[in-house]
Amino acid sequence: MVLFAAPLPAAAAGMQPLGPVLAGVAGAVALALAAWGGAEIWRLRRRLRAAAAEAARLAAAEAALREALGAAEGRVSLLDGVMAAITDGIAVVDAEYRLVAWNARFPEITGVPPRALRVGLSFAELVRLQAEAGEFGLVDPDAETERRMRLLRAGKMMGRWQRERPDGSRIELRRAPLPGGGFVTLYTPVARPEEALPPDLAEALRADWSARVPRLIAAAADGDAAAVKAAAHALRGIAANAGWSGMVAQLVAVEEAAERGDLREARAVASLLLTDTPW
Numbered sequence: 001m002v003l004f005a006a007p008l009p010a011a012a013a014g015m016q017p018l019g020p021v022l023a024g025v026a027g028a029v030a031l032a033l034a035a036w037g038g039a040e041i042w043r044l045r046r047r048l049r050a051a052a053a054e055a056a057r058l059a060a061a062e063a064a065l066r067e068a069l070g071a072a073e074g075r076v077s078l079l080d081g082v083m084a085a086i087t088d089g090i091a092v093v094d095a096e097y098r099l100v101a102w103n104a105r106f107p108e109i110t111g112v113p114p115r116a117l118r119v120g121l122s123f124a125e126l127v128r129l130q131a132e133a134g135e136f137g138l139v140d141p142d143a144e145t146e147r148r149m150r151l152l153r154a155g156k157m158m159g160r161w162q163r164e165r166p167d168g169s170r171i172e173l174r175r176a177p178l179p180g181g182g183f184v185t186l187y188t189p190v191a192r193p194e195e196a197l198p199p200d201l202a203e204a205l206r207a208d209w210s211a212r213v214p215r216l217i218a219a220a221a222d223g224d225a226a227a228v229k230a231a232a233h234a235l236r237g238i239a240a241n242a243g244w245s246g247m248v249a250q251l252v253a254v255e256e257a258a259e260r261g262d263l264r265e266a267r268a269v270a271s272l273l274l275t276d277t278p279w
Contacts, residue, residue, distance in 0.1 A: 010110045086103055088109070089109035091187075093182050094279065098232070099122075102117060105187075111134075111165065112126055112129050113129065123149070127148050131144045135166065155266070158175050158176065159175065160172075160174045161173055161246030162244065162246035162278065173186070173246075174186045205241060205242045209239070212231060216231035216273070225261055228266050232258065242278065246278070250272060254266050254269050
């Protein structure tokens with residue numbers, strides 16, 4: 001059998017060989033891939049460097065944080081040791097009137113049950129517990145708590161004063177505000193100041209005090225500022241002679257309120273004299 005080959009078209013006859021074309025295409029693709037791969041590798045390296053820098057920054061921040069926490073824990077331990085070593089009772093209250101710190105002597109001196117203490121306990125509840133325990137005399141716990149918290153919020157219960165406990169002992173309270181709000185109170189057992197006085201003089205001062213306090217309360221209730229100031233001044237003299245420093249401070253506040261004509265404040269502060277007797 002004889003086979004005949006058909007002649008190629010003119011266009012096909014002039015075509016270049018396919019191999020070189022494919023080789024050129026492959027080379028171009030390879031170059032493009034190389035360029036893309038190089039750019040991608042560069043981007044990955046840049047990301048790795050950034051990640052390494054961020055990891056180093058985080059490691060440094062973590063180390064600084066650990067150091068700060070260690071220092072803070074050291075200060076807290078030191079503060080705990082100081083508070084435990086203080087023989088007086090101490091309590092710290094924040095700006096929201098919540099208990100944040102105290103020492104073991106605090107419940108012993110103030111009459112608050114130790115089991116009732118916890119961080120975040122409201123100061124109003126502390127006052128109520130004391131009132132229920134008879135720390136403020138024969139008073140209605142709710143009314144006494146409301147009265148004392150009202151005075152506290154008005155800033156009338158800062159400074160230094162004394163009060164008698166149900167067992168007849170006395171404590172001195174020293175209260176000071178803290179930066180940013182809140183306050184710290186120190187509770188110190190004290191000896192009876194009149195024990196250094198002759199018995200007859202001490203008895204006379206107590207009798208004179210008991211007779212004059214109702215006059216001050218009556219004058220305040222009547223709205224007689226002049227009578228309030230005079231009665232408070234006389235009682236302040238008795239307190240000074242007897243050594244009742246806490247009462248002196250309260251009576252100065254009553255006199256100043258009467259001088260300003262602020263009888264509401266004078267009545268509020270004077271009312272404390274009915275429960276916080278100086279002996």
